[in-house]
Amino acid sequence: MPKIEIYTSPWCPYCVRAKRLLDQKGVTYEEIDVMAQPRRRPEMEERAQGRTSVPQIFIDGRGIGGCDDMYALDRQGRLDPLLGLAP
DSSP states (O other): OOOOOEEOOOOOOOHHHHHHHHHHTTTTOEEETTTTTTGGEEEEEEETTEEEEEEOEEEEEEEEEEEHHHHHHHHOOHHHHHOOOOO
């Protein structure tokens, strides 16, 4: 299984939607709450090439963007292979 990381904040509806999709896929992920761990925000911004919004999602270290980006990958049939799920 690939390593999945998602930078989030509480009260973020897009974070909730992104985590819901990952949960529906049955994959495990590391959630990094940038409000509870503010020192991690600069790390997120650097990894996300300057993006400051949450969520920011990484699969095996590769940034795939935010919630809308992940849902677009799912619609295109490209998310499951990234998650290590059968096509």
